[in-house]
Amino acid sequence: MKNTEAFAESLARCGVKYHFAYPITPATDVMKRMAVILPNYGGEMMQMESELAVSSALAGAACTGKLVATSSSGPGLTLMHEAIGFMCAAELPCLMIDSMRVGPGDGDILGAQSDYYVATRGGAHGDYHTIVLAPSSGQEIADIVPQGIRLAYKYRTPVLFVIDGVSAQTTESTTLPDYYDYSAEFDTADWAFTGTQDHPKRALITGSYSHQDGFDMNEKLRAKYATIRENEQMWEQDQVEDAELVVAAFGIHGRMCRDLVFKMRAEGKKVGFIRPISLWPFPERAFTALPDSVKNILVVEMNHGQMIDDVRLSVNGRMPVHFLGKTGGDMPMNTLAEMIAEANRILGE
Amino acid sequence: MENLSSKYGKTLNLDKLTSYCPGCGHGTVTRLVAEAIENLGIMERTVSIVGIGCGGFSHHYMDIDAIEATHGRSPSFAIGYKLARPDNIVFTYAGDGDTCAIGLGDLLHAANKGMPITTIMVNNTVFGMTGGQMSPTTLEGQVTTTTVGGRQVPHQGYPLLVPEMMRAMPGVKYLARESVATPKAIRKAKKSIQKAFECQIKGLGYAFVEIIVPCPTGLKMKVKDSYARCGNEMTDYFQPQVFKDETEQNDVA
Ligand code: SF4
Numbered sequence: 062m063k064n065t066e067a068f069a070e071s072l073a074r075c076g077v078k079y080h081f082a083y084p085i086t087p088a089t090d091v092m093k094r095m096a097v098i099l100p101n102y103g104g105e106m107m108q109m110e111s112e113l114a115v116s117s118a119l120a121g122a123a124c125t126g127k128l129v130a131t132s133s134s135g136p137g138l139t140l141m142h143e144a145i146g147f148m149c150a151a152e153l154p155c156l157m158i159d160s161m162r163v164g165p166g167d168g169d170i171l172g173a174q175s176d177y178y179v180a181t182r183g184g185a186h187g188d189y190h191t192i193v194l195a196p197s198s199g200q201e202i203a204d205i206v207p208q209g210i211r212l213a214y215k216y217r218t219p220v221l222f223v224i225d226g227v228s229a230q231t232t233e234s235t236t237l238p239d240y241y242d243y244s245a246e247f248d249t250a251d252w253a254f255t256g257t258q259d260h261p262k263r264a265l266i267t268g269s270y271s272h273q274d275g276f277d278m279n280e281k282l283r284a285k286y287a288t289i290r291e292n293e294q295m296w297e298q299d300q301v302e303d304a305e306l307v308v309a310a311f312g313i314h315g316r317m318c319r320d321l322v323f324k325m326r327a328e329g330k331k332v333g334f335i336r337p338i339s340l341w342p343f344p345e346r347a348f349t350a351l352p353d354s355v356k357n358i359l360v361v362e363m364n365h366g367q368m369i370d371d372v373r374l375s376v377n378g379r380m381p382v383h384f385l386g387k388t389g390g391d392m393p394m395n396t397l398a399e400m401i402a403e404a405n406r407i408l409g410e
Numbered sequence: 411m412e413n414l415s416s417k418y419g420k421t422l423n424l425d426k427l428t429s430y431c432p433g434c435g436h437g438t439v440t441r442l443v444a445e446a447i448e449n450l451g452i453m454e455r456t457v458s459i460v461g462i463g464c465g466g467f468s469h470h471y472m473d474i475d476a477i478e479a480t481h482g483r484s485p486s487f488a489i490g491y492k493l494a495r496p497d498n499i500v501f502t503y504a505g506d507g508d509t510c511a512i513g514l515g516d517l518l519h520a521a522n523k524g525m526p527i528t529t530i531m532v533n534n535t536v537f538g539m540t541g542g543q544m545s546p547t548t549l550e551g552q553v554t555t556t557t558v559g560g561r562q563v564p565h566q567g568y569p570l571l572v573p574e575m576m577r578a579m580p581g582v583k584y585l586a587r588e589s590v591a592t593p594k595a596i597r598k599a600k601k602s603i604q605k606a607f608e609c610q611i612k613g614l615g616y617a618f619v620e621i622i623v624p625c626p627t628g629l630k631m632k633v634k635d636s637y638a639r640c641g642n643e644m645t646d647y648f649q650p651q652v653f654k655d656e657t658e659q660n661d662v663a
Binding site (some may be wrong): 062078079082098105109110111113114115117118119120121122124125127129144147254255256257258261262263264265266267268269398 | 453454455456457459462466467469470473474475477478479480481483487488489490491492493494495498515516517602
């Protein structure tokens with residue numbers, strides 16, 4: 062099945078009850094599939110009239126403690142940020158999918174990884190973060206959705222899955238999870254807004270608070286984000302122990318790194334790879350732990366260089382960090398041959 | 411302070427002094443909403459979704475769960491909430507700025523969806539909290555801090571008639587405009603607010619009540635003069651009436 066559909070199936074099978082969305086390529090297949098399957102799980106997909114309405118309805122439903130989700134692409138995510146910032150301030154769990162496409166502006170419907178900045182830095186105001194997970198295959202989507210739900214509820218925060226539009230529309234075989242409502246592992250009784258029959262009045266105020274309340278809220282969030290940074294860095298790596306060159310890439314280019322390393326190692330070249338899976342928190346530890354054998358890092362992205370900033374911050378000047386990237390065109394990404402050529406060029410320097 | 415809940419019921423929280431300015435219409439409307447909730451016995455399952463602006467404070471004076479939504483988006487918040495918890499009663503409460511300037515798109519689509527939610531729009535023809543700027547409902551010629559020569563229709567358009575826009579929507583089952591200009595008007599407003607909640611309790615569809623009120627501060631008027639304006643110019647243009655009452659029909663409760 063298409064990976065967009067793998068998202069929909071995984072969300073529904075893992076306990077998502079309500080999905081709000083507005084059509085946009087290349088994310089639309091998620092909402093279409095949700096519209097068909099969610100009623101079988103006692104839920105519903107509701108198509109809204111704009112992404113502003115989508116994220117606001119998402120926030121309203123998330124207030125009840127139930128598991129809610131949305132799916133969109135770059136221009137839609139831009140509009141959703143008002144309520145994403147709200148949900149971070151209000152500490153509401155939800156799942157979001159950004160099927161990234163070429164931008165800026167309304168961009169093109171071709172796949173890209175151009176939303177790295179907006180995903181990891183946030184598009185709304187104030188000091189906040191969303192957890193950002195970047196699966197690179199249909200199987201990883203199925204495997205990572207339960208983890209995303211647990212993180213969303215454990216930390217009471219929106220979790221954003223980012224996938225480039227090429228991977229999103231790739232068709233591949235995926236083993237889907239059996240039905241299990243992961244959100245039921247978490248008790249929402251002490252915070253959900255369900256009416257005062259079982260608790261005294263609760264008020265969700267994320268603005269117009271007293272100065273001290275605002276400070277306390279921000280400090281609470283700061284401490285939460287520090288805990289997430291400490292405990293939730295996720296990545297895959299291979300062959301870095303004796304590597305001279307490490308290739309760092311996420312999503313589809315990260316997946317291609319396996320072949321790159323296999324081919325170059327077969328030629329006796331000491332190349333390894335790091336594939337970040339959590340983009341926020343960024344897996345800094347993967348880079349700080351690199352052995353002294355590593356003389357260069359090559360970052361490959363489907364954009365003009367966004368994750369490279371986090372790689373540079375992580376290595377903090379220990380070694381040069383190079384970049385290879387492409388976005389748009391008939392082939393909106395670098396080929397494996399181009400990646401290998403650039404790796405060889407750096408090794409030969 | 412003496413507890414007055416034996417007289418006014420438990421919904422209205424009388425232990426707090428309100429932050430509304432003296433003579434503000436929000437005080438009356440907030441009380442009417444609380445009384446409707448009390449009369450209908452729905453306090454424990456009711457959730458208030460308030461907008462940004464002076465109306466955002468309304469929930470402080472009610473002992474019910476409350477969510478302060480982002481600018482203009484309370485109708486979409488309410489849609490999401492109602493979908494996830496259909497047995498709860500959810501209403502939005504906001505001023506004309508929040509409801510029909512920044513939030514008009516969300517409002518009209520929520521109304522057109524016809525889901526059983528209730529909206530109270532308090533119209534004082536001005537942005538009160540931010541200091542008296544023009545709102546979509548500012549009357550022609552009305553002086554505000556951003557229409558210093560008075561609102562000019564050729565540039566700024568006509569004062570927006572929101573219930574008139576909703577009238578044709580079949581999903582809207584109760585639709586009224588009321589005012590707080592006189593004791594008699596307040597009694598009518600009380601009835602309409604109660605009907606708007608009944609409409610939701612019966613699961614009939616969307617209910618909307620606009621209430622014309624004075625904002626002495628935003629209009630820079632004495633309380634007495636602002637009430638006179640409410641009963642004259644404001645209600646001349648925004649004519650109080652029940653546009654639609656289908657609460658007795660198709661009772662699915
Ligand atoms: S500014 Fe106007 S609307 Fe706001 S509290 Fe004062 S009188 Fe009421």
